[in-house]
Amino acid sequence: MTLARKLLAAALGATFLASFHADAGEAEIRKNLAARIPQFAKIDEISKSPMPGVFEVRINGAEIFYTDADGNYLLQGNLIDVKARKNLTEARVEKLSQVAFDKLPLNDAFKIVRGNGKRKLAVFEDPNCGYCKHFERDLTNVDNVTVYLFLYPVLGPDSGVKSRDIWCSKDRAKSWTDWMTSEVKPQTAASGCDTAAIQRNVEFGRKYNITGTPTLIFSDGTRTPGAIPAAQVEKQLTAAAN
Structure with missing residues (x-):
């Protein structure tokens, strides 16, 4: 050798x-x-x-x-x-904890489209989260965006009930917006509604260390926790688009 x-x-x-x-x-x-x-x-x-x-x-x-x-x-x-x-x-x-936007399970979210909807944003929120309600009211000032809303009930049993009722409503986006911005309670869900998506959201959040609501994920993968103001959302949407 x-x-x-x-x-x-x-x-x-x-x-x-x-x-x-x-x-x-x-x-x-x-x-x-x-x-x-x-x-x-x-x-x-x-x-x-x-x-x-x-x-x-x-x-x-x-x-x-x-x-x-x-x-x-x-x-x-x-x-x-x-x-x-x-x-x-x-x-x-x-x-x-990084999540590529194209890897998000978007079928387990519902869409809220404003304007032309060209810009994209995913948000994990609990319906009983006060910060989320403040964020949602401010988010109405952001136009030309598609928001993928992931129901993420982590604040107690009632959060799960409200998430179920919103998910099972005929118009999820309207039911969510009415509750978060005007305190209009969603109608009680009919029995037999499939809410497996909500549980998958919770499991997904645990896997990727989503510990608070709201949590925002922009199209470039940037992840931002907390109820940031509309001006900052605009800034990050522009940065993500570029």
Whole structure:
């Protein structure tokens, strides 16, 4: 065997061993954490963190923890790169939470079209959210936009009831707007109405770390939490279009 072939064989062997140890380490972490903490029975991903000897453990879509190679210790909090002055955990969660607009489950939303509707905006909202009501009143000042409204009842059982009634109404957009801007309650939904889309919205929000309402997603993937004013919505719609 030539020297080049020996070196190649050694390199491949080292790669295989490293991969083997990584897989074994991940299996050990999964086994130990699942056995000791039921919350970790289902782990989305385990990967090496930038800190030597520390592994990132991700559950519930974008919930980050850190552990040692054996899964004996667990940390929850922010990992800071002090040299770069960067919050690595925050940056990681932000990346995991990104949603491409064309990947949104738009069939589980209903449309509110204003003007020519050329610009696009997706919003996750709870019908009992005071900030959402303020946002909706202000949003009536934004024209030439199609809003994809995702009902996202996270503030209690009554939010689920109102979301069901709005989703099951003949004119969802009108029922939603009447309630959010004028406090006109939607009619009680008929029995047998399929509300699976609402539950899928909640599951989608949990997966992508949508923790508050309203949450806005623009056509360029930009995500903005909170009841921002119409002027800022206009600014971001223009930026997204460009």
